[in-house]
Amino acid sequence: xxxxxxxxxxxxxxxxxxxTVAGRSIGVFNLDGEFFALRNRCPHQGGxxxxxxxxxxxxxxxxxxxxxxxxxxxxxxPWHGWEFHVRTGQSWxxxxxxxxRRYEVETVAGEEIAEAADAGAEPADDPDAPAPGMVKGPYAxxxxxxxxxGEYLVVEIPFxxxxxxxxxxxRSGRSTADR
Amino acid sequence: MIDADVHIPxxxxxxxxxxLPGHWVEHFDNTMDKGASQEYYPPRSPVAGxxxxxxxxxxxxxxxxxxxxxxxxxxxxxxxxxxPDVAAALATxxxxxxxxxxxxxxxxxxxxxxVPIGLPAAAAEEVxxxxxxxxxxxxxxxxxxxxxxxxxxxxxxxxxIEESGLVAAIHFGGAPVTPPTPTGWPSFFLEEYxxxxxxxxxxxxxxxxxxxxxxxxxxxxxxxxSGFTWISAHLWRMDKEWRNLRxxxxxxxxxxxxxxREHVRVGIQPLDAPPEPAQxxxxxxxxxxxxxxxYASDYPHVHACDAGDLLLRLLPESLRRKIRSENARSxxxxxxxxxx
Ligand code: FES
Numbered sequence: 386x387x388x389x390x391x392x393x394x395x396x397x398x399x400x401x402x403x404x405t406v407a408g409r410s411i412g413v414f415n416l417d418g419e420f421f422a423l424r425n426r427c428p429h430q431g432g433x434x435x436x437x438x439x440x441x442x443x444x445x446x447x448x449x450x451x452x453x454x455x456x457x458x459x460x461x462x463p464w465h466g467w468e469f470h471v472r473t474g475q476s477w478x479x480x481x482x483x484x485x486r487r488y489e490v491e492t493v494a495g496e497e498i499a500e501a502a503d504a505g506a507e508p509a510d511d512p513d514a515p516a517p518g519m520v521k522g523p524y525a526x527x528x529x530x531x532x533x534x535g536e537y538l539v540v541e542i543p544f545x546x547x548x549x550x551x552x553x554x555x556r557s558g559r560s561t562a563d564r
Numbered sequence: 565m566i567d568a569d570v571h572i573p574x575x576x577x578x579x580x581x582x583x584l585p586g587h588w589v590e591h592f593d594n595t596m597d598k599g600a601s602q603e604y605y606p607p608r609s610p611v612a613g614x615x616x617x618x619x620x621x622x623x624x625x626x627x628x629x630x631x632x633x634x635x636x637x638x639x640x641x642x643x644x645x646x647x648p649d650v651a652a653a654l655a656t657x658x659x660x661x662x663x664x665x666x667x668x669x670x671x672x673x674x675x676x677x678x679v680p681i682g683l684p685a686a687a688a689e690e691v692x693x694x695x696x697x698x699x700x701x702x703x704x705x706x707x708x709x710x711x712x713x714x715x716x717x718x719x720x721x722x723x724x725i726e727e728s729g730l731v732a733a734i735h736f737g738g739a740p741v742t743p744p745t746p747t748g749w750p751s752f753f754l755e756e757y758x759x760x761x762x763x764x765x766x767x768x769x770x771x772x773x774x775x776x777x778x779x780x781x782x783x784x785x786x787x788x789x790s791g792f793t794w795i796s797a798h799l800w801r802m803d804k805e806w807r808n809l810r811x812x813x814x815x816x817x818x819x820x821x822x823x824x825r826e827h828v829r830v831g832i833q834p835l836d837a838p839p840e841p842a843q844x845x846x847x848x849x850x851x852x853x854x855x856x857x858x859y860a861s862d863y864p865h866v867h868a869c870d871a872g873d874l875l876l877r878l879l880p881e882s883l884r885r886k887i888r889s890e891n892a893r894s895x896x897x898x899x900x901x902x903x904x
Contacts, residue, residue: 466807
């Protein structure tokens with residue numbers, strides 16, 4: 386299911402917006418005109434990752450050398466400071482085994498959204514159909530008004546059969562190895 | 565079996581006279597300066613050991629102890645000397661004396677270059693002078709130093725040691741001008757002795773965090789008489805803190821425990837054993853690698869519990885073999901039969 390989460394002009398370069406879609410808190414980031422969306426829940430202990438500070442990339446091969454790219458693409462969790470790449474969701478410290486859930490974001494014209502909604506693609510008994518009040522069609526805007534003139538950011542949430550809210554998800558058997 | 569920590573006694577000052585420039589001989593003869601203090605341990609305590617010669621060492625370490633190679637150090641406290649020229653001259657003379665009186669006479673015995681650690685540039689010169697002399701396999705650095713060993717102050721010395729191909733042996737003790745505990749001067753020997761584990765921990769943190777192993781990726785370090793039961797807990801903490809503070813030290817690109825396992829080895833004597841010795845197996849397991857521990861007797865110092873005896877018999881044969889010889893052989897790059 387695709388969700389309209391913001392007007393494209395609403396998030397300036399270097400900025401972010403935290404939205405709730407399908408029971409999930411998600412941060413949408415604008416890195417120099419490219420948009421990325423991450424789950425607002427740190428894979429470490431569930432901190433509100435997307436509220437963390439953004440940093441540039443710093444690298445070094447030897448003490449005292451600093452190679453710095455001021456790209457502000459490293460997201461630092463406000464709870465314990467673990468770092469994640471906004472582009473990939475990968476953790477800096479344990480990239481092979483730790484990453485935050487990342488979602489596809491695209492920029493879509495209001496016209497296209499409106500047409501898709503008019504086509505009314507969802508059969509009534511589809512278990513994945515949007516809840517009442519959402520915009521019909523492949524795009525859902527939970528409370529978001531869409532006009533034909535605008536440009537919108539659309540986040541795709543691949544649904545599992547039953548929807549899981551952040552609250553239940555955070556209780557479901559995560560390993561404690563990283564605490 | 566390879567014994568990674570035995571000691572040759574300190575030279576008497578007059579042993580060094582033939583090896584010292586004439587003006588220093590005159591200086592020692594005519595002044596109150598009688599060179600470095602003699603022992604870290606209280607004289608005549610069991611831990612201070614007895615003063616034997618080469619014959620006693622051969623008998624105890626090779627014949628009875630069964631070592632094929634033993635790595636020795638002389639704990640003559642060059643670092644206690646505050647006159648920089650005396651410190652450098654005595655280090656040079658002590659190394660020549662070790663080579664002539666011990667290493668050249670007993671090829672199974674390997675030695676440690678002593679250095680005036682308070683003067684890193686002079687220390688580096690001494691390392692260069694001795695690096696190619698047969699018999700020397702490492703540089704002896706007392707764990708207590710004036711500055712943390714990772715500080716930039718010492719980086720040129722680490723580079724020299726790395727390039728010389730010698731191991732850096734960081735050993736219990738030291739007599740710098742700074743206190744022997746992280747919070748100041750203790751009142752009793754018991755406090756100083758116990759706090760030495762914290763000094764090792766601080767030096768390990770300093771070397772990893774301040775990027776010694778990033779600046780010198782080929783550097784090999786051995787901890788002697790450090791104990792090892794504190795290490796895992798310390799590494800857990802360092803790894804944890806690294807995850808949120810590593811931006812300040814971006815050269816530390818891997819968890820600190822990785823650096824430790826790659827660059828550092830640890831002698832097993834003296835052993836801080838738990839009251840239930842079987843628990844040692846878990847402590848060894850927590851180190852996360854079978855390559856880290858080196859058999860060490862600490863001859864001629866006598867300790868309350870014999871690490872070789874107590875620890876090794878608890879461990880599986882394959883690990884016992886690694887600790888008794890294979891780890892040291894590969895770390896010191898000794899060939900089968902012990903030739904360098
Ligand atoms: S919860 Fe994010 S770093 Fe711990």
